[in-house]
Every structure is written in C-alpha cells, then in structure tokens.
Amino acid sequence: MTRLSAYLLPTVKEVPADAEAISHRLMVRAGLVRQLGAGMWTFLPAGWRSHRKVEQILREEIDAIGGLEMLMPVLQPAELWRQTGRFAIDELFKLKDRKGADHVLAMTHEEAITYHMTRELRSYRDLPRILYHIQTKERDEPRPRAGLLRTREFIMKDSYSFDRDREGLDASYELHVKAYDRIFDRSGLEWYRVEADVGMMGGHGAHEYMAPCAAGENEVALSQAGYAANVEVASASPRRIEGLPEPLAAPELVETPGAATIDSVAGLLGVPSGALIKAFPVVVDGRGPLLVITRGDHRLNEIKLQNALGAPARAAHAEELEALFRAPAGYIGPVGAAAPVVADVALRGLRGLVAGANQPDHHLRGVEPGRDFEPEWADVRAVVAGDTCPAGSEIRIEPAIEVANIFKLGTRYSEPLGAGYLDEQGEERLIWMGSYGIGPARIMAAAVEQRADDQGIAWPPSISPFDVELVALGKPGEEAREVAERLYEELRSGGLDVLYDDRDQSPGEKFADAELLGCPLRVTVGRRGLETGEVEAQVRRGRERFSLPLEGAAEAVIERWRRLD
C-alpha cells in the first residue's frame, strides 16, 4: 500500500543554502535521502525504491552474461590488503579489533574475491567464471561532496571475472562492456564509455562510463565522430598556431628581464603564447631529473606523463632548479639543458619557437626541436576544446559523473594472492582477472542532474520510485475520492507502481509535491474533470497534459506508460 497519507515522503521547501549540486538539493527536497554525517547518507523509502530499481537492472544484465550473485563482508583482515600492497592507501579505512588485530573496511573487493577464488577455482575446467555482489563500500574520502555524488559509504555492484588467459579476459571484458551498455541504456541516462586511466587498481586497460552533467567531477573529451575519453588520458591533434614567428638559422639570445611567465614573454616579444616552449622540470622515480616541455598554450597532463614515463614524476623543487639549470623557473629551456628532454608531440615540426635560455632574464628565439636539441617525443599534454580527434572531428570537453568503471586487472591480484589453476597439460598458471564496478546511487544522482527542471525531478521511467502518482482532489467522501480509489486499484492490478496522494492537502501542495518527486506520469482526479467524465494526466518530462475518458482510464494510463521515455 502506498497511500501518501500513510507513507514517509518528507518533502521540504528549503534546503541549506550551501547545497550546490542539483541532485543534492532535489533529492533532499523530494524526501528521498537524508544526511547522517559527512559523506554518509540515508535512503528514505522512496529513495530506496529507486535504488532498488537500479539494482534490479544490474542484476538482470549481469545475470544475463552469466554472472553469479554472492555476498562478501565489508570488514576484512588487514593481512589480505598487505599482500596486495594496498594497505597503505589513504582512502582505506583501518581499524583494530579488541585483540588489537588490524582490519580494514573494504573500499572494493578484489582481495576478498581473489582470496576465495584462489581456493575454489583450481582447474581450467573451473574457468571462466563471473562472480558479483551488491555491497557497501567504505572510503575515507578526503572530501565528500555534492550529496550522493561522492560519499564515504556507498553501495556498489562489483563483478569480477576469472579467466585462463589474456584472450579469456578480453572476452569477459567484452561481455561486461555489452552488459554495461545495456544497463545505461535501460537506466535512461545520457552516457559515454570513455577510455580511462587504470589508477590505483593497476592492470592493463580500463574504461569508464560517464554521464555528462554540471555537477560532474570528471572531464571527458568528446567529438561528433564518436571520440570519447577521460581528459586524464585523452589524446588529440592540436590546433595550429596562428602568427608563428619566422624561423632563424640558429637560436638567438634575447633579453627578457622580469618576464617569467608565458603571457609576459609572449607579450614582450609580440608572439602568440603557442610560439613558446613551456618547461616543466621534474624528478622521476628511479630515473632522476628530466625536463618536460610542451607548447606554451598547452598544459602538461601529469597522468599522461606518468604513463609515458612508466614511473611517477614530481615537480622539481626550486633548489633543484638552481642546481641543475642555473636558472629560476620561467627561464629554463631545452637548449643546452642539463637534463634529458621529453617533448610533447605537439611541438614536433615547429620552428621559430621561443624558449628559456637557462640563464636569468634571457630567452632564446628561433628555437627548433630536433635541430637545437634532441628530445624524446611523447604525448603528455592535456587536450583542450578545439583540438581534433583521430577521426578528424572537433573535440569538446564536458564535465561528467563517473557512473561505472571496468578494468582489465590481468594478474595484478592473482599473483600476490597466488590465484592459479592447472591447465590441460597439468601446468600451474595464473588466473587472469577483470573487475567491473557500478554505483547505483550515482546513476540516480546523474539521472536527476540530467533531467531535472524548475519544478523538480523527472525520473527516467525505469528507475523512478513509482511509475505513476495518482492525485485525488476534493474532500474525503466526495466523488473524486471514490473514483481515485477505484483507479488506484485498477492501476495497481494493471502492474504499475502507484503512489496515491490521498492526503487532505490543498491541490497546489499536491501538484508541487508530485512534480518535485518526479514520477513519470501523474494522474489527477478532481471535480472539474469528472463533470465532463474525464481524468487528467501529465507526463512529467516536458509536462505534456492530456485528458482521458473516465471509462477505460486505467488502461489508457497503462498504455501511455508503455510509451514513455
């Protein structure tokens, strides 16, 4: 029974002024969620209904590719995490039990699933397998934010694939790609599958599913031609520089007193900022100092740099700059540099450039990579809007929420945890793994962000807390109430989830609440319609209204429901 008079849907007019994200404000206002602490959120009944609808889509689609649902604990022995080297992660919650033994609250379940499968999957006959669960994750986030978008505790559907080799992993990964594509189509989101950095998961390849929206914490590079990548790893051809100075036969020293920034040098010499060489002195783990250079109008992408170098790099300190280059930041350049040079590929083939001269207050002009210095070439810059994607189409950059990610883990976990199997020849081999996560709460938040209007939420039908909100007007005992009661039963027996607003409130309040909550269809029964033998319906998204003859109204509503999007 979901009569609003006996339900808990505490809608509010006001939320704290500092709640910024649309989804944060609306989900609180609509009575779906409440905050318990920083990054800790309670789902109220209607919010939980929506969450469970998302979960159900996940179950159906992962079951459809052969996934087997199970459940693993959140509380885990620290030892497992020490074995995989992840105990030191700052985001990992750590605690001791009464005996003083170290434990963790799992932020994801690679260790646990691998521990188990090490014991249960012993033969090539046991492979491949896909296991998954829908379980709480705990993360000691440096900064929880934006309602449900970044929380310290959240529920995740995570599945794990176990295969005999790389090819098997590729196949399991492809199964998940297809399942995830279907999941996001069904959930009603605008979404992109983008190339991603492997991050702390380690492994061989990764994609993220991104839902564009204003509150997004990530940025994705997209193009008409179908290019889609997280800007962390995106790669594109740069825009040509207009007004590049004439090349010179050899670099020429120019005085640039006090001009230590790209803009000031460009202004002083009357050249576009793209004609400059930007220098980033870094120190690479196990490799020493390195001078990384990009075009003056480009930014270094530290993740791409790290991936190109195969090792983490940090910016060099001021003292290191003096010692190595004998010049302060702003006057350092690749010509005659005291460290090896890594040049971004956008600099390739350019002539007549301006670079730091490695002496205070001086730059060189007429610089030419390959002639005046010999760099190692690498793609290490951040793409920008206006670049060209590999298929020749213009790149745009949008903020987006990461709603899922999938990783080819390879043997990242099977090796330290000893997850092997015996092949047909009786040889011991490592299991190849993949891991695949989805956050249902983020899907909800993304849906709210993408589809909200001035009145409130407009749920995608597949994940709405209810299919239809039935609003009865008039006083208890009047004809409208009787008709509404009848319609309520008919809609329910027709298979719809109906929220019946039978409260003794004013029409304005009921309409406002219905639009705030955002069920895809609203059906109104009131005296005005009944006078002409009709009830009124409204499609929440777009707010299209129409009248239905009272006779057969339930069937007509159900029919309209089927055509919603």
Add this chain to the structure above:
RNA sequence: CGGGGCGUGGCGCAGCCUGGUAGCGCGCAGCCUUUGGGUGGCUGAGGUCCCCGGUUCGAAUCCGGGCGCCCCGACCA
C-alpha cells in the same frame, strides 16, 4: 593538505560587531475557512543558543581550546 564559511525550537534564518527579556518565516497541534497550482484567520506547543574552559555581577554575544558540517582548490577506484 591549503583557503573560506557556518553551528541559535523539526527545517531555513536573524540576533553576536556594541554582553543584560531569545526572535522571524516555514513546519507542527487545535478550531474555523478554503479544495484544480504551496488558501486565509485565531489560538498554542516547542530552544542544553555544538561542547569544554576562561573573562565578567551577568555570556548566544568577548577570549582560548575542541568537535561537527558546508564550499573552493589539491586529492579521488
């Protein structure tokens, strides 16, 4: 980790600078009114002013410490 802000009935806020009676709106309870877009009126209940300590005759207000929460940046599978 750096920067900024906030903590006062259930919710949103004012009061604090300049110490002395704790206030407004919403919500809530009762009665009346109203019933197709948050109706209007009357009456009423409800507050350790985040915590600890200090100054003072007297602290929501001043001082010190702590805790909590939010925002921006860094970070973030």
